[in-house]
Amino acid sequence: DIQLTQSPSFLSASVGDRVTITCRASRGVASYLAWYQQRPGKAPELLIYAASTLQSGVPSRFSGSGSGTEFTLTISSLQPEDFASYYCQQTNTYPITFGQGTRLEIK
């Protein structure tokens, strides 16, 4: 299985901050990497697919980059509704796997 390791696992930041979350794959996944946001008590929501393509309706402050084994999710200016958990996910090689998650909290 391909292991996805996110860093950091926990992040404390303030409204207006720029934050970056990294996802590293144990083997190359090309650009078959997606990012999800999960607010407390809610189902995950797709933010980005194909490493850098913004899902329809997702604010432009979210962006993704990377290919192969290293990927980043950047939020350019944190808004109150962005404080949530974030997961990366790969579908280059089965089984489909997720990162362990990054919890983003208000400082």
Place this chain on the structure above:
Amino acid sequence: QVQLQESGPGLVKPSETLSLTCTVSGGSVSSSGNYWSWIRQPPGKGLEWIAYISYNGGTSYSPSLKSRVTMSVDTSKNQVSLNLNSVTAEDTALYYCARYSGHHWTFDYWGQGTPVTVSA
């Protein structure tokens, strides 16, 4: 707008079979390019992919669960189902149904999840 609604027993005894149903609205389970998946999340933990079934009935299962899992589709009811047998406490989780898009291979629509506790 595709909507998914999971349903299940809530509580299952150890060694028994867990059966969950996902009812799809706003789209057809048999539409070409659609895949339907189950994902679970143990309390306070991350996401684990379980399985998917394609629009034409083909299946793919996580190797770690493959020996215990079966997915099926009922086109007349526009539902997909999951059976997980020989459950243990480690199967306690929130179980999500999600559409796995064949366009960009991601989970683009999710249900709200149904909680399952395995306990005697």
